[in-house]
Amino acid sequence: DIVMTQSPDSLAVSLGERATINCKSSQSVLYSSNNKNYLAWYQQKPGQPPNLLIYWASTRESGVPDRFSGSGSGTDFTLTISSLQAEDVAVYYCQQYYSTPPTFGPGTKVDIK
Amino acid sequence: EVQLVESGGGLIQPGGSLRLSCAASGFTVSTNYMSWVRQAPGKGLEWVSIIYSGGNTYYADSVKGRFTISRDNSKNALYLQMNSLRAEDTAVYYCARDVIGSKGLFHYWGQGTLVTVSS
Numbered sequence: 001d002i003v004m005t006q007s008p009d010s011l012a013v014s015l016g017e018r019a020t021i022n023c024k025s026s027q028s029v030l031y032s033s034n035n036k037n038y039l040a041w042y043q044q045k046p047g048q049p050p051n052l053l054i055y056w057a058s059t060r061e062s063g064v065p066d067r068f069s070g071s072g073s074g075t076d077f078t079l080t081i082s083s084l085q086a087e088d089v090a091v092y093y094c095q096q097y098y099s100t101p102p103t104f105g106p107g108t109k110v111d112i113k
Numbered sequence: 114e115v116q117l118v119e120s121g122g123g124l125i126q127p128g129g130s131l132r133l134s135c136a137a138s139g140f141t142v143s144t145n146y147m148s149w150v151r152q153a154p155g156k157g158l159e160w161v162s163i164i165y166s167g168g169n170t171y172y173a174d175s176v177k178g179r180f181t182i183s184r185d186n187s188k189n190a191l192y193l194q195m196n197s198l199r200a201e202d203t204a205v206y207y208c209a210r211d212v213i214g215s216k217g218l219f220h221y222w223g224q225g226t227l228v229t230v231s232s
Contacts, residue, residue: 100217104158
């Protein structure tokens with residue numbers, strides 16, 4: 001199974017400031033035949049199911065604000081919130097869908113400083 | 114509009130059985146990849162099982178041989194039969210529909226149903 005790790009475990013950022021979350025996979029999730037990274041990011045607010053934010057490592061899901069961006073390739077990925085808003089307080093998970101079983105990172109909790 | 118509504122959770126003793134249901138609307142379950150994902154209280158997300166549109170099924174090692182995923186095309190519903198339940202199966206269970214053509218990429222989620230395994 002591909003093991004996903006995230007850092008930091010939690011972070012507190014001032015409103016309007018940048019938040020950066022890192023994700024690492026134990027093996028590459030880049031599929032060479034189509035040059036796509038099988039890496040997604042989800043946002044989960046308390047008491048709610050996860051919400052798909054980004055897939056293919058950098059493609060924003062429809063309706064997701066453009067302050068959310070994803071980058072990286074192979075085994076190292078980053079989710080950036082360019083200007084943190086109050087409604088962004090949540091836990092963020094990365095997930096690989098390169099192989100079965102799909103696996104999630106442990107999550108990063110984002111709070112307001 | 115796509116909707117997924119889970120039901121069937123509750124308190125069950127270790128060793129017991131439970132069947133979860135997921136009623137779908139706005140799309141056809143049988144033509145999509147459908148998964149169950151669980152989340153233990155205060156913990157992260159764990160994929161449990163998937164059923165492909167062709168009917169193939171796969172399971173996490175932690176539930177293999179105990180859980181069975183299935184669907185009822187006439188009811189447009191997804192199920193998870195859970196047998197030999199253990200305390201570590203305690204979690205909120207979500208059903209999820211994959212992004213079309215991308216297995217394991219979860220596009221739509223239900224609100225979840227809580228399963229508590231305890232004596």
